[in-house]
Amino acid sequence: MFDEYLRVQAEIKTQVPQLFEMPDYLQYVDGKPRAEGVRSFLSSRDIELPEGEPEDSPGSLTIQGLGNRKNDLVLEIMQDRGVQPFEGSVTYLEAVEEAGLKRAVVSASTNTPSVLTAAGLAGRFEAIVDGNVALAEGLAGKPLPDTFLYAARALGVEPEAAAVFEDALAGVIAGREGGFGFVVGVDRAGQADALLSAGADVVVQDLAELLADPENS
Numbered sequence: 001m002f003d004e005y006l007r008v009q010a011e012i013k014t015q016v017p018q019l020f021e022m023p024d025y026l027q028y029v030d031g032k033p034r035a036e037g038v039r040s041f042l043s044s045r046d047i048e049l050p051e052g053e054p055e056d057s058p059g060s061l062t063i064q065g066l067g068n069r070k071n072d073l074v075l076e077i078m079q080d081r082g083v084q085p086f087e088g089s090v091t092y093l094e095a096v097e098e099a100g101l102k103r104a105v106v107s108a109s110t111n112t113p114s115v116l117t118a119a120g121l122a123g124r125f126e127a128i129v130d131g132n133v134a135l136a137e138g139l140a141g142k143p144l145p146d147t148f149l150y151a152a153r154a155l156g157v158e159p160e161a162a163a164v165f166e167d168a169l170a171g172v173i174a175g176r177e178g179g180f181g182f183v184v185g186v187d188r189a190g191q192a193d194a195l196l197s198a199g200a201d202v203v204v205q206d207l208a209e210l211l212a213d214p215e216n217s
Helices: 002-012 022-029 034-044 063-081 087-098 112-118 131-137 146-155 169-177 192-198
Strands: 104-106 127-129 163-166 182-186 202-204
Touching (some): 034 063, 063 112, 104 146, 112 127, 169 182, 192 202
Parallel strands (some): 104 127, 163 182
């Protein structure tokens, strides 16, 4: 989505486009609400666009329009390829269920229920706090801790008695800012040091690693 936009703008200005890359995703988009991710990335390139409205047509030259284009692309990928959960995450989820611990999904995405269903994980969490809940309840997105704190209240647990599992820097920061008892960073993109710097107590590449380390599980 960003590359489509950047190519058009570069052509208008007869410049070589500086396209969107993985470091941009990790720093500016990952874990954030859709519009905030768009806004944050464009700001990093000194690009300002009108905010627009949530119902803007996909690809409109507004923050909301570009975000809607991104969402259309995500839905196309889900339809074409499905959703394959990480095996280690499912193994860890099963262990948590067997231990009788309460579980919540906290995501900035408004597609969370569809993703869980496509991944075969629907019905395995007592609470889902996604972009739809955040909008309805007026909750600020990550890196602020509002959605995590809302999830803790929904589960009936105090933050200091709960753990956060996050692969996004914004999510790790939110977990730490929310006063959660333990924050696990999941390194899916070679950013272990950044996750630790953001406040993770431990960083793993796969959640199943925690089952082999009683001290951290």
